[in-house]
Amino acid sequence: MVSLNRVGKTGSQQAIIDLLRISGPQTQASIARSTGLSPATVNNVIQSLKETGIVDVNKINGRDTSVSLVSRTGILVSIILGHNGFTVSIFDFVKQKRINFENPCIGESLVRNTPHDLVKFLNNIVKDNIHYENKISGIVVGVQAPLNTTTGAIQSWAINRMPAWGDISIGNFISDHFNVPVIIENDANLATLAEWTWGAGVKTDNFINITCSSQVGGGIVLSGRIFKGSNGMAGEFGHIVIDQEGPICFCGSRGCLSSLVSERALVRKLKLDNHYQNEISLQDIILLAKKGDAACQRLIREAGNQIGFAIANIAKIFAPEMISIGGELSLAGELLFQSIQNILIEQNLEAVSPSISLVAAKFVDDAVMLGSVAYFLSEKNQGISELPMWMIKQDKIYNQIYA
Numbered sequence: 001m002v003s004l005n006r007v008g009k010t011g012s013q014q015a016i017i018d019l020l021r022i023s024g025p026q027t028q029a030s031i032a033r034s035t036g037l038s039p040a041t042v043n044n045v046i047q048s049l050k051e052t053g054i055v056d057v058n059k060i061n062g063r064d065t066s067v068s069l070v071s072r073t074g075i076l077v078s079i080i081l082g083h084n085g086f087t088v089s090i091f092d093f094v095k096q097k098r099i100n101f102e103n104p105c106i107g108e109s110l111v112r113n114t115p116h117d118l119v120k121f122l123n124n125i126v127k128d129n130i131h132y133e134n135k136i137s138g139i140v141v142g143v144q145a146p147l148n149t150t151t152g153a154i155q156s157w158a159i160n161r162m163p164a165w166g167d168i169s170i171g172n173f174i175s176d177h178f179n180v181p182v183i184i185e186n187d188a189n190l191a192t193l194a195e196w197t198w199g200a201g202v203k204t205d206n207f208i209n210i211t212c213s214s215q216v217g218g219g220i221v222l223s224g225r226i227f228k229g230s231n232g233m234a235g236e237f238g239h240i241v242i243d244q245e246g247p248i249c250f251c252g253s254r255g256c257l258s259s260l261v262s263e264r265a266l267v268r269k270l271k272l273d274n275h276y277q278n279e280i281s282l283q284d285i286i287l288l289a290k291k292g293d294a295a296c297q298r299l300i301r302e303a304g305n306q307i308g309f310a311i312a313n314i315a316k317i318f319a320p321e322m323i324s325i326g327g328e329l330s331l332a333g334e335l336l337f338q339s340i341q342n343i344l345i346e347q348n349l350e351a352v353s354p355s356i357s358l359v360a361a362k363f364v365d366d367a368v369m370l371g372s373v374a375y376f377l378s379e380k381n382q383g384i385s386e387l388p389m390w391m392i393k394q395d396k397i398y399n400q401i402y403a
């Protein structure tokens, strides 16, 4: 697999890039104050970063200028490899344009989630957009399954999530076909990176993000870095056991958070207990709850209680400044958050982590894609201080629920 090389930077360059990545656009005076570098050094470094296209310098009033990180890194192809298929977004940093492929088709046929079909589909994108061919700077794959960091394949115990990928080393496989740098990462870590870079967790040093939708996942930022643990598996909050008598989870345990509050779990509970005959989705459940359906409201409150127990335990271990809840379930809003908050009070979280704030994540169904951009740029030692509009996908689910 081709690996991304970090661009060598002097200490002062690195300090300025890190500051701009974490704190957004700054004046040169504030950069000097925050980094402790002299105004002359800051000026020299900014001029050199400007010449290499890493920062833009814009006048904000008669005297001051604002410095921000920018990227003209060519084209990034982001892929989310999930148990129900895959989605692809192309980020063209030169044309400042994003193209999304949500239900990829080749001709009339929906693409199956197999290595062969993914390569065929990506080849078609390159063929149909021939001007992209030599400009793909890299590919990031967000995988909705735990990864074995040694082999780059999906963990063997979870392979039934995506059986077609078997023991294939995903990054090597894609890199062999396209000969560009490929990064593979767990989707929840990418979502956390997006929230930390541009979303709810901006400017925090210790931050936890939990995503609740078709599955439950999470990511941890400790002391300003994504914490992956010894084997990349840290933050698997979906597999925190909440109810030892609960349903068997695909991980082999019982009563994991994911087996209780994932979309499938909530739909199953509603169907079993309330004889809902029609097909129903998490989005329907949230909409019904907002319209006053008592059973759906109860379901969401109970999910909130269970997430609350998990958060209380997580917070007692990591004492983060902030925990954000994302994913489709977070759109249930007050109903969900109030029940989480009640459990945190009941568990006396105040005693351990008095200043913790619980917030809704900013990016509902786009966090993984945006996280892939953040990850890729940080690997190239670049960044974007403020998320430009062209990179943001219109959030269809959000619009439907809040229309």
Ligand SMILES: [Zn+2]
Residues within 6 Å of the ligand: 238, 239, 240, 249, 250, 251, 252, 253, 254, 256, 258
């Ligand atoms: Zn589990």
